[in-house]
Amino acid sequence: MLSLDLPQIFFNSIITGSIFMLAAIGLSLSYSLSRFPNFTHAEYITLGGYLAYLLSEQLGIPLYIAFASSFLGSGFLSLASYIFVFKPLQDRGSPMIYLMVASIGLGLVVRHIIQQVWGASPLTIRVVWPRWTLGSITVTGLYIYLIAVTIATAITLHILLTRTIIGKCIRASSDNVELAFSSGISVSSISRFVWFIGGGLAGLSGFFMVAIANAIPLLGWRLLIPAFAVTILGGVGSFYGALIAAYVIGVAENFSVIGLTALNLPTDLKMMVSFVVIVLVLLVKPEGIFASIGGGSRA
Amino acid sequence: MPDPLIFAMHIAYRIGVYGIAALSLNIEYGYTGLSNFGKAAFLMIGAYTAAIAVENGLHPAIALLLSIMVSGVIGVSASLFALKFREDYLAITILAFAEIARLILRNFDDSIRALIRFTTGVESYINVFGGVHGKVVRSFVSIPGDYRLYNIAQLSLVYSLLAASYLFVKLLSDSPYGRILRAIREDELASQTLGKKTWIYKMQAIGLGSALAGLAGALSAQFEGYISPESFQPHLTFAIWMMVILGGVGNNLGSLLGAALVESIEAAALFVKSFLGYLPLDPVNIQWIFVGASIIIVVAFKPKGILEERPIKTPAVEVARHGYTRG
């Protein structure tokens, strides 16, 4: 019989959940502000990862600077895609599905540019992290880094959303765009801000993903599906919802691996967890399970 | 002896198959406004149904019929719950469903074997779907000895079915039924106010669309001779969406045009290499950057696609338009 190393698995879930959270916040906020699911979000993640590789491997620059560049690079990519592609389409009155399809098209363009520049082979960052064992759990410096960043992000965003004017504007716009607009909030400025931050956070999730594993052009897609699951489970536009949902799904994925190995099924079925979550939530409570906890748009 | 015609016929076959697939999406999205982002799964169902049917000795015609029916039925049942969703939630849900179906099909045999082992401890040898190894499919047409003739026969098969599908969809669209579908797309609430049970029409639209997709999947499977779950990923669904949007949403001829365009670009990429050979650019990347950019441009500047939707042409509407000019 299989014995369960619960502490290690919980720790793995925290790692997975943190990455999902960083990836999903931007998606959730942009989805609620701009009213369409942005498939190009995957490429913000991917670009962040490749920038990390570029700076640390190819240019030999220390990792923490690469970290900043992932954030900025993806942030600017996200902002640019909003300003030059999505906002113009919105202004022309494109229906939601067309925006979605356009985001798929843009994703193709960005992904293949990345593939042209760096090639299709997986690329690894060779930094060696210090390693400690706490009881039965193995912890590396990278994981501490990730958790620290995630906590810092959560706190910053919380303060931003509750204590600042921008935060209030974001919450207002995400709740009811028309009302916010007529109250004098410049929705397009807010949108630009949100898209930039959201994209930057996505870039960070790509950074960590590459540090933990490796960089492939489809890096973003691996995280996009769970990011959608997190967005929908937490409620589109809900920051706190996304926060909780990310860890729920992280736990669910890791625990599903236990079940799958016990039944001798291939473990890549753990992807089904995200899909099943999406379907169930949309069927039962489309606003999201956690939507009542602050934020959340009227879908 | 090398015969370039055979290569051309191969591309033509693919255009035929994807033409049917694009038409099927056109019914769902073009006319009825349903964003079916799970097309690949229905092609997969059609392909595997056909493969299993001929494997068990059924006649190809019956296999085709089965593919159509099974895909249609599964399409209808899978759509039942999704009918009330807003277009983006529908899209995401169906996308999720398609991936779940694909993952299940891929691991089905192993899962059943694992479950049997788990509950009874018996080792069984179930191999229905072939799992990751895929399935070799016997073709429906058999003309031994003359490969050219064989290909011509295959092409006639697919294009006659394409023509039939096209006629069918055209009849559907240029009719009161088509009017209702379009009305549902434009304003579902208004249609309901006028007494139309919109959910029945939506279900029928998805059923028809899925059935056609199943046909396309079956034809593709028996021509290429091999299927595996890896060929039916969301990537395929997106490609078909590109075809419909490029060609013209709501225009059947446009869907065919879109299919021809996308397939030709892909085939052309094989040859562009010989011209671009000395540039450090990979034609595969160029191809997809081109397609992606075209989508954005089309969505931005010509959202109705290359061929716009033609106005409806039912007798009643014609009369309203031109009056009683003909006796």
Added chain:
Amino acid sequence: MHPKILGKRSRLAVGLAVFLICVIVAAIVAGIAGYYIGHSGGYSSGYNTGYNEGYGKGRSEGLAAGAERAYREGYSAGYNAGYLYGFSNGTLNVAKALYMGLKDRIVREIVQVSAPKLPSKIKIGCLMALTGELGPMGVEIAKGAQLAVALVNRLGGVAGRPVELILEDTGTDPSKALTACKKLVEVDGVQVIVGPMASGEVMAIGSYVNERKVLLVSPSATSPYITLNFPDDYVFRVVGSDTAQAKALVKLALDAGCRKIATLVLDNPYGVGIEDVVSSIIGDKLVVKVRYDPKKMDFRTELTQIKGAGVDGVIYVGYYEDGRVMFRQALELGLDNIKWFAAEGVYGDPMLTVPESAEFMNRAVIGTRPLPPLVSFYDEFLKEYEAAFGAKPAAPYIEYCFDATLMLLEAIAKAGVYDGATIKQKLMEVSSSFLGASGYKAFDKVGDQLMQIYSAWKVVKEAGVYKLIDIGIVTP
């Protein structure tokens, strides 16, 4: 007695009572009789049925057992006889080949052949996955073909004619492989193809190349299903089916004393194929089976499961990209106190570029790869490769691709005409005496390798630098 006492009614009553008593007695007697009759009848009927069934079953099982024993004895007798014959002939052929030397062979058998009917330029097609999941490996393996063609051209070409290698990308997509294959055959006019790499791609184009009589030699497709679906025709492989490699891995594991084994394999035909064979050999010693998707990149929970199951051996099938990640995470989670046995997918210098991966391999991994190091021209191939590309071969199967190309070119030279069917006949002949960079390449009747030996390898650390070395031969 007064006659009136037993009146009509009383007579009736008495009669009735007697009647009832008789009925009851009769019923009891009948019941008892019935019981005994039924019992014995049932017994004899049961006995008969049992006898018949037992007889039938015993007979068929006896037949089967007898047949099986006869088969086994006949098989081993036949095998021994065949082995002796093959061995003596093989030794002779190998001696002949070794005596010739690789370049000499090329010059004598390929370049200096007279073949007036060959076209002025010899085309050879190459289908490789240059993008997609197997892209990185495919790019390297294609170099094997490119090297072979360059070498032959340098030495004079096929019967004096230059060789052109036409390379097409399959994108690790069976559908695309078919389109690219048709382009090579119908538009470029090739009659021989080296590749494709992946078993799925081979299966996609198998019926087509058979139909068009185009010769296909794959350097790396190892799925047993290829033999099942395409026996005795135009599809050849220069590498042994994975059945043999799986057996070799199991042998290594059992010899190392492992009693609780886990398999950790890629979820594709390559990995699953090996898992199936391992499972059928060691049955209940296999306690955990894990299949993973290389793109997922996060295997920590899978590794935690393996650790938790208390296994002492892991049979691992992966490629470089996921392999590096897997080994790095395995080192993190402390799985280096378990013995790992890896298939050739993770054999190569790229695995050593990540320090944690190299360290883990050093501590815990022994692998197999198809290659008899003793009897082959591998060293010569290595010299040529390094001269041409300035680096060591960075993937498995490159030397196989090299051999496949050389054999095809020799077959073309000997065939004298550029026609698939004729070249195929010559290929069978050529293979029976061909000794290449990857060893003795004889094909059997169905186009698979006649014999495949595996060499075991591991990673050592010399002066702080990690290196791959071969440590012996494993015969499955």
